[in-house]
Amino acid sequence: MxxxxxxxxxxxxxxxxxxxxxxxxxxxxxxxxxxxxxxxxxxxxxxxxxxxxxxxxxxxxxxxxxxxxxxxxxxxxxxxxxxxxxxxxxxxxxxxxxxxxxxxxxxxxxxxxxxxxxxxxxxxxxxxxxxxxxxxxxxxxxxxxxLDLPLLGLDYGRWCEQLQGWLSQEPRRSLAGPLLERLTAIDPLAPVDAGLLAELTTEWTAFLHRCRADAGLSRNQPGRFLLPGQGVAAEMLQFVPLPAVNQHTQGESGSWWHQCSTRFDYYRDYVVKGFYDxxxxxxxxxxxxxxxxxxxxxxxxxxxxxxxxxxxxxxxxxxxxxxxxxxxxxxxxxxxxxxxxxxxxxxxxxxxxxxxxxxxxxxxxxxxxxxxxxxxxxxxxxxxxxxxxxxxxxxxxxxxxxxxxxxxxxxxxxxxxxxxxxxxxxxxxxxxxxxxxxxxxxxxxxxxxxxxxxxxxxx
Known part of the structure; x- marks a missing residue:
């Protein structure tokens, strides 16, 4: 931050x-x-x-x-x-x-x-x-x-593990389509591509909309991807779950893991916790x-x-x-x-x-x-x-x-x-x-x- x-x-x-x-x-x-x-x-x-x-x-x-x-x-x-x-x-x-x-x-x-x-x-x-x-x-x-309140008890690695479980089951697996393959292909320790991250964030947001509108699903995180509200910098809402990440993953500054993890922590500690408190x-x-x-x-x-x-x-x-x-x-x-x-x-x-x-x-x-x-x-x-x-x-x-x-x-x-x-x-x-x-x-x-x-x- x-x-x-x-x-x-x-x-x-x-x-x-x-x-x-x-x-x-x-x-x-x-x-x-x-x-x-x-x-x-x-x-x-x-x-x-x-x-x-x-x-x-x-x-x-x-x-x-x-x-x-x-x-x-x-x-x-x-x-x-x-x-x-x-x-x-x-x-x-x-x-x-x-x-x-x-x-x-x-x-x-x-x-x-x-x-x-x-x-x-x-x-x-x-x-x-x-x-x-x-x-x-x-x-x-x-x-x-x-729906973001449960994030208060998670770090980025555990959140990715949780999403892996959700995405492995229907109907999310079908609703994710090619997006899941694109996320899976990313090496979390490789240098982050800012343009690709922005593109994937847009695709993840569209996926959340499909989950809600097409299947009536409730657990659509992060919630502010659907409705950002005011007071949150747009760039801080650019992160996605990476299937290759778990709670033990650690990456250097500038990596996909570091960028997504840092923004997840900001989202959890500043946006979600501030709203709750x-x-x-x-x-x-x-x-x-x-x-x-x-x-x-x-x-x-x-x-x-x-x-x-x-x-x-x-x-x-x-x-x-x-x-x-x-x-x-x-x-x-x-x-x-x-x-x-x-x-x-x-x-x-x-x-x-x-x-x-x-x-x-x-x-x-x-x-x-x-x-x-x-x-x-x-x-x-x-x-x-x-x-x-x-x-x-x-x-x-x-x-x-x-x-x-x-x-x-x-x-x-x-x-x-x-x-x-x-x-x-x-x-x-x-x-x-x-x-x-x-x-x-x-x-x-x-x-x-x-x-x-x-x-x-x-x-």
């Missing part, structure tokens, strides 16, 4: 430390709660956050009005001014209100949500203290970046969104990859209760909501089955989380309900079209088979319903239950 890169890293760490000190002071006084909305690409994070804000803004009109402490909620303010990289709430609302409606643009960079809730006093002590304000903070980010290391609650239906429709390989991706991601977070002193230095997630998203695509009677299949997929990981003392609860969720039931059929509009269709949703098994072989539900691409407006609560499934449980005890 050059001197300018080192200086940027030191500055970023200093700024991050000051932010964490200020945040922890507010956190310990019960004035702030930080929620991590975790989801891979396509899980519906942007739509979920838009609905989350909408439900709170319309708390008096929606189902939340019947629940304490929201029956004491006086005002809700979504902050824009003074918020660094604010979440594009208004743009998301405009997309949903278009003719025909369309889903909000997927997240392409980091953004922040800050919501202030003011509650009326409750009880004698509350009346003496006056109204109470709770600050909710949510970080939105591309789901592709989440700033946004994930101080979470109070976590909401895990998983589009379970799409990989079930794609087949066994997609489900196997989703399982491995989610297990690796969950292993990257700190869970469990801790002492007051530990909450300052090593805060941990105390509640985890596990949500099968987009369940409006199946009949209401089948939505719990989708959720059960998700929890079947993550049985071991969720057992570990619960063993650490974390409260875990499942929510089959539709942040915005795109389909409604009429008799034994569903009625919805197709994406990009104005008219509606009536169809029979596919069957979901009560439990996910251990071999992950299922008959896909044959999904349709639905669009949002018409008539959505900021000043009316969006139709949904269980957003009120989720918000209530996530904020329980903080009003």
């Amino acid at each position: 050059d001197a300018s890169g080192s200086a940027r890293m030191v500055k970023a760490k200093t700024v991050n430390w000051l932010k964490q000190v200020r945040y922890q002071a507010e956190r310990l006084t019960g004035q702030r709660i930080r929620i991590g909305v975790t989801g891979l690409s396509g899980a519906g994070k942007t739509t979920f956050i838009t609905s989350f804000i909408n439900q709170l803004e319309n708390h008096q009109r929606g189902l939340l009005a019947r629940r304490p402490p929201f029956d004491r909620l006086e005002s809700v303010r979504w902050q824009r001014d003074g918020v660094e990289q604010p979440f594009p709430y208004l743009s998301a609302l405009a997309a949903l209100a278009a003719d025909p409606p369309r889903w909000p643009e997927s997240t392409s960079d980091l953004s922040r949500v800050v919501i202030d809730l003011r509650f009326r006093p409750h009880g004698l002590l509350g009346k003496l203290q006056g109204s109470r304000t709770l600050h909710i903070e949510i970080i939105d980010y591309p789901g592709e970046w989440l 700033q946004h994930f290391s101080t979470l109070d609650r976590q909401i895990l969104l998983v589009d379970m239906l799409t990989p079930m429709d794609a087949g066994q390989a997609a489900l196997v990859d989703l399982k491995a991706a989610l297990e690796a991601v969950l292993d990257s977070f700190r869970y469990g209760r801790n002492s007051l002193l530990e909450r300052w230095f090593k805060p941990r997630i105390e509640r985890l909501a596990v949500c099968a998203s987009k369940v409006d695509q199946v009949a209401p009677s089948q939505q719990r089955a989708v959720q059960q299949c998700l929890e079947d997929l993550l049985t071991d990981s969720l057992s570990e989380v619960r063993h650490g003392g974390v409260e875990v609860k499942g929510f089959p969720l539709a942040a915005i309900r795109a389909a409604r039931q009429e008799g034994d059929a569903l009625v919805a509009a197709l994406d990009g079209q104005s008219g509606g269709v009536r169809y029979q949703p596919g069957h979901i098994p009560e439990h996910l088979p251990l071999d992950l072989k299922v008959q896909g539900p044959e999904l349709l691409r639905l669009r949002p319903p018409t008539g959505l407006h900021r000043n009316e609560p969006f139709a949904h499934y269980r957003m009120d239950d989720l918000i209530d449980w996530t904020l329980e005890g903080d009003g």
Whole structure:
């Protein structure tokens, strides 16, 4: 890493430390709660956050009005001014209100949500203290970046070994095609060819896109090759896994190994760890969104990859209760909501089955989380309900079209088979319903239950 890169890293760490000190002071006084909305690409994070804000803004009109402490909620303010990289709430609302409606643009960079809730006093002590304000903070980010968190436990050699295993299996082996042969032919100890490295990086990025689009695979690393975001020098994203490299490989300066290894280390230590330390290391609650239906429709390989991706991601977070002193230095997630998203695509009677299949997929990981003392609860969720039931059929509009269709949703098994072989539900691409407006609560499934449980005890 050059001197300018080192200086940027030191500055970023200093700024991050000051932010964490200020945040922890507010956190310990019960004035702030930080929620991590975790989801891979396509899980519906942007739509979920838009609905989350909408439900709170319309708390008096929606189902939340019947629940304490929201029956004491006086005002809700979504902050824009003074918020660094604010979440594009208004743009998301405009997309949903278009003719025909369309889903909000997927997240392409980091953004922040800050919501202030003011509650009326409750009880004698509350009346003496006056109204109470709770600050909710949510970080939105591309789901592709989440898949880089497991890199924190790897060096370049081990990462290459891991990719060798992935590339030896279908469908990645076929999707890689000639690229795999080109990478295999490179001698990692030979002098690096900068032009060829740039070309191979472009080809690797195209391969990752194919893995996601053509096979529904989840483990696509490095994630920022798909969506770089801002603040990362383009040349530092030029490295590829070399099949001839293992954890014992060592090369001289100027070699393929040295160039790729140096840039991998920078990516892991500056980009991935900096992102984790700033946004994930101080979470109070976590909401895990998983589009379970799409990989079930794609087949066994997609489900196997989703399982491995989610297990690796969950292993990257700190869970469990801790002492007051530990909450300052090593805060941990105390509640985890596990949500099968987009369940409006199946009949209401089948939505719990989708959720059960998700929890079947993550049985071991969720057992570990619960063993650490974390409260875990499942929510089959539709942040915005795109389909409604009429008799034994569903009625919805197709994406990009104005008219509606009536169809029979596919069957979901009560439990996910251990071999992950299922008959896909044959999904349709639905669009949002018409008539959505900021000043009316969006139709949904269980957003009120989720918000209530996530904020329980903080009003």
